[in-house]
Amino acid sequence: MSIKIENLSYVYSEGTPFEKKALDGVTLEIDNGEFVGLIGHTGSGKSTLIQHFNGLFKPSEGNVYVQGEDIHGEDVKLSDIRQKVGLVFQYPEHQLFEMTVYKDVSFGPVNMGLNASEVDSRVKEALHIVGLSEEVYEKSPFELSGGQKRRVAIAGVLAMKPDVLILDEPTAGLDPRGRDEILEEIKKLHDELGITVILVSHSMEDIGKYVDRIIVMDRGHIKYDDAPKKVFQHIESLEKMGLGVPQVTYLMRELTDKGYHVSPEVTTIKEAYDELMKMLGKGVNL
Numbered sequence: 001m002s003i004k005i006e007n008l009s010y011v012y013s014e015g016t017p018f019e020k021k022a023l024d025g026v027t028l029e030i031d032n033g034e035f036v037g038l039i040g041h042t043g044s045g046k047s048t049l050i051q052h053f054n055g056l057f058k059p060s061e062g063n064v065y066v067q068g069e070d071i072h073g074e075d076v077k078l079s080d081i082r083q084k085v086g087l088v089f090q091y092p093e094h095q096l097f098e099m100t101v102y103k104d105v106s107f108g109p110v111n112m113g114l115n116a117s118e119v120d121s122r123v124k125e126a127l128h129i130v131g132l133s134e135e136v137y138e139k140s141p142f143e144l145s146g147g148q149k150r151r152v153a154i155a156g157v158l159a160m161k162p163d164v165l166i167l168d169e170p171t172a173g174l175d176p177r178g179r180d181e182i183l184e185e186i187k188k189l190h191d192e193l194g195i196t197v198i199l200v201s202h203s204m205e206d207i208g209k210y211v212d213r214i215i216v217m218d219r220g221h222i223k224y225d226d227a228p229k230k231v232f233q234h235i236e237s238l239e240k241m242g243l244g245v246p247q248v249t250y251l252m253r254e255l256t257d258k259g260y261h262v263s264p265e266v267t268t269i270k271e272a273y274d275e276l277m278k279m280l281g282k283g284v285n286l
């Protein structure tokens with residue numbers, strides 16, 4: 001499912017002394033099946049932008065199209081759009097509220113009016129995808145660890161079978177193992193089910209490792225929109241925006257500055273390893 005944003009501007013508290021233009025003339029298109037990373041300094045407009053993707057916010061100016069259809073058009077039901085474009089907020093576990101994990105995950109499918117057996121199969125499938133077993137079905141979400149709660153919250157969105165999954169900092173506050181597991185599960189969803197994924201993250205490592213395309217927001221504008229290898233070449237400009245690049249990209253830059261012939265377009269540990277082995281294979285001493 002594709003999303004197209006045309007000349008989108010959004011102003012908070014318009015016409016009051018607190019007026020704030022959070023997005024200014026944003027145009028972009030995300031195609032079916034893409035895995036896109038959205039990065040930007042705090043306050044650059046990422047959260048405001050993603051809430052336009054599923055119609056939670058209405059543009060002050062401009063249009064949002066999902067699968068070619070203007071979502072604020074007369075005949076469009078926004079509840080349908082929100083099922084197709086699933087949004088997992090930051091710290092989504094704060095929104096868990098049912099007595100049991102099973103009930104919490106079934107909330108969305110029940111609201112969609114699905115019958116009991118369809119709800120049941122969706123809940124089980126969603127919990128399976130996020131790596132939670134039957135043992136947790138009847139537990140209170142509040143008995144679970146932080147990482148497990150996060151998984152329950154993500155399962156609640158997956159149970160609606162969205163075509164597009166938007167995740168705002170899904171690994172914030174998790175330990176390294178929990179982070180990797182959740183990101184691997186998201187990657188699997190993308191690779192195996194062909195879901196379009198939009199990942200908001202402050203971790204350049206995660207972004208460099210998983211996404212095919214990076215959109216960089218800066219003060220309500222799109223500053224870059226390109227493949228990670230291209231975007232991470234703009235080290236100085238990203239740093240000026242309060243961002244950075246993956247550690248291995250810094251390492252490659254340093255080696256290049258010292259006269260070694262390595263590719264500056266390295267963004268993952270695996271690529272850095274291969275590049276260094278290639279260099280050592282040529283008999284270069286570090």
Ligand SMILES: Nc1ncnc2c1ncn2[C@@H]1O[C@H](COP(=O)(O)OP(=O)(O)OP(=O)(O)O)[C@@H](O)[C@H]1O
Nearest residue numbers: 012013020022040041042043044045046047048049
């Ligand atoms: N409810 C609001 N009322 C007024 N201004 C707001 C509101 N929410 C956000 N803003 C402002 O809009 C701008 C964009 O904020 P937004 O939350 O979209 O940024 P962000 O990139 O998602 O930040 P973060 O990384 O901290 O989540 C900021 O200047 C912010 O202060």
